[in-house]
Amino acid sequence: MRLHQAATAISRDHAGEVPRDLDALLALPGIGDYTARAIRTFAFGIPEPVVDTNVRRVVARAVAGQGEAGPPRMATDRDAVWSVLSPVTEELQVQGAKALMELGALVCTARKPLCEQCPVRDTCAWRAAGYPAYEGTTAPRQARFEGSDRQVRGIILRELRHSDIPVPETFLVTLWNDRLQYERALASLLEDGLAVREADGITLAS
Numbered sequence: 001m002r003l004h005q006a007a008t009a010i011s012r013d014h015a016g017e018v019p020r021d022l023d024a025l026l027a028l029p030g031i032g033d034y035t036a037r038a039i040r041t042f043a044f045g046i047p048e049p050v051v052d053t054n055v056r057r058v059v060a061r062a063v064a065g066q067g068e069a070g071p072p073r074m075a076t077d078r079d080a081v082w083s084v085l086s087p088v089t090e091e092l093q094v095q096g097a098k099a100l101m102e103l104g105a106l107v108c109t110a111r112k113p114l115c116e117q118c119p120v121r122d123t124c125a126w127r128a129a130g131y132p133a134y135e136g137t138t139a140p141r142q143a144r145f146e147g148s149d150r151q152v153r154g155i156i157l158r159e160l161r162h163s164d165i166p167v168p169e170t171f172l173v174t175l176w177n178d179r180l181q182y183e184r185a186l187a188s189l190l191e192d193g194l195a196v197r198e199a200d201g202i203t204l205a206s
């Protein structure tokens with residue numbers, strides 16, 4: 001839904017071209033700080049600190065010498081990543097933003113970092129310190145997906161996506177064995193504008 005809204009806004013307000021300007025990107029529906037900076041960096045080659053969970057972990061370990069990054073703090077995290085990228089040329093900053101993501105996803109993983117294969121192993125502060133245990137605060141863990149309202153919403157949406165006609169509520173209710181949770185999930189989809197109730201059933205919002 002947000003993607004459709006963003007495409008509509010790009011077509012209407014930007015002559016069909018994805019804007020390069022950070023504020024213009026942030027004004028698009030569904031585009032937050034991470035996505036806006038990722039678009040500028042990876043689509044337009046304009047270097048930005050692109051901060052995701054993996055990047056935060058690499059910088060926390062290699063630069064700050066901490067095993068974990070702790071709870072996200074947007075401005076502080078951006079500054080930390082930019083302090084790594086800013087000393088090099090713009091071209092290398094773009095490559096560096098990609099490299100940090102790859103490093104965090106494939107080498108400096110949360111549970112088993114592959115330090116012997118790591119290109120920054122000789123300068124990694126956490127490795128040099130002997131991998132001390134992290135003692136700072138940790139980010140709150142996301143609630144389990146299994147059995148959550150999110151799972152029920154996903155099940156309902158999947159059914160709606162696969163049907164060209166409204167799906168009867170008498171059928172939808174059979175998809176989940178907790179009636180109250182099903183009703184809560186369906187109500188939230190209707191309220192969020194992702195689904196629509198019609199005379200003969202529920203459909204995806206157009």
Ligand code: SF4
Nearest residue numbers: 108113115118121124
């Ligand atoms: S040396 Fe190990 S801990 Fe340090 S950045 Fe590389 S993979 Fe991560």
